[in-house]
């Protein structure tokens with residue numbers, strides 16, 4: 384086998400299925416290619432699970448479920464704490480691997496490795512906070528004893544945009560709660576999830592508690608697992624389109640759906656905002672992960688009185704971002720994950736421009752290999768431009784103006800999504816008043832980032848069901864049982 388520039392980064396990264404604590408090929412030998420978005424070269428392949436493999440993974444998870452649930456909460460917590468430490472220690476290698484398979488620039492990958500680790504630290508702390516309740520029934524005088532028990536086997540399905548953090552955000556609370564899991568990572572980015580496995584083993588996660596099965600046949604594989612009565616939770620992060628299908632599939636066995644779906648985040652700048660702070664916030668809200676985030680600012684509403692000042696400063700910052708291979712020093716904008724994602728961005732910008740938008744910076748994909756698209760700012764975007772309704776999932780900021788609070792609230796809420804909204808104002812009472820009126824699960828008030836393991840992450844409307852992180856994240860993997868006691 385000839386040496387390739389990728390050998391260093393891929394050394395020691397498993398590429399088989401991980402079922403019941405063992406590495407094995409797919410039952411039918413199928414594999415899926417993994418591509419470097421910076422060069423379009425196939426860098427390796429991973430085993431692609433069949434329906435039989437999925438059944439075997441559920442068997443493995445179910446077999447050890449009772450033993451894992453019976454472990455003392457502190458023991459489960461200590462294992463998660465160790466996993467946190469191991470990921471932190473191995474952060475640079477994981478970051479480079481993420482950049483290799485996803486494209487995102489190294490600073491984004493490093494931030495994700497740290498963020499991913501934090502879900503294990505938080506879950507380690509939550510593992511010992513599964514509290515119950517005792518009360519007296521008002522009429523009968525019986526005692527009401529409430530406790531929370533692990534739900535059972537959980538199927539976890541994750542997207543490619545945060546290949547480490549979306550996995551740990553689910554594995555952490557599931558294991559803390561006493562559930563065992565089968566993880567199906569995105570086909571574009573299976574390596575990061577597989578690379579986490581040796582760290583989990585070293586931390587002391589017993590065989591069968593976590594199973595990882597990449598698969599190109601996602602629909603069939605996940606569908607099969609949802610037919611198994613032992614599966615009690617489906618925790619999914621991805622598009623609203625696929626989420627809807629999984630909610631339907633989960634209905635047959637009444638499996639609990641936890642759905643972190645798409646977004647269409649408004650970013651509102653009032654006329655009294657600190658413009659430098661708003662620009663700083665916009666850079667994070669738009670450019671974290673190059674716009675490939677469900678939380679990415681998708682529509683900018685800037686008060687007419689400060690529009691020009693904001694655009695000038697924001698466009699200057701966007702223009703200064705270096706586009707290139709995410710593994711290179713100084714690069715802030717790596718390639719998008721695949722041709723489809725890049726082509727969608729190209730199409731959305733062309734549509735906006737055809738409908739009257741002005742390109743202030745960026746706006747053209749470079750020629751040559753790699754799924755590149757530069758940081759782009761558009762002004763004068765018309766209301767019927769497609770990119771105001773669709774997730775852009777790229778480094779493009781469409782800016783419109785507004786004049787009035789009621790008007791901007793109505794425009795911000797005019798979407799089927801409700802994940803996150805951002806607003807900037809120096810007037811805190813206005814900030815809180817407008818926050819309450821916005822139909823979004825999360826609000827960044829004078830902040831361009833809301834993601835935090837200690838906060839309940841999730842959306843309203845068609846952005847999802849349930850929450851991840853905080854105490855709510857643990858509760859999603861627990862069932863409530865109440866015992867009525869004749870005291």
Ligand code: NAD
Pocket residue numbers: 540541542543544545549567568569570601602603605606620621622623625626628629642643644645646676677678774802842846847
């Ligand atoms: P996707 O919906 O295409 O895929 C997500 C996962 O589902 C992948 O593992 C994929 O292989 C799998 N999948 C695809 N079809 C399936 C099917 N029929 N049955 C079962 N599984 C199936 O999403 P993506 O393109 O990987 O990720 C981008 C999307 O994820 C965006 O819409 C983004 O907003 C969303 N997202 C949401 C959050 C959140 O927390 N709300 C976080 C990150 C990404």
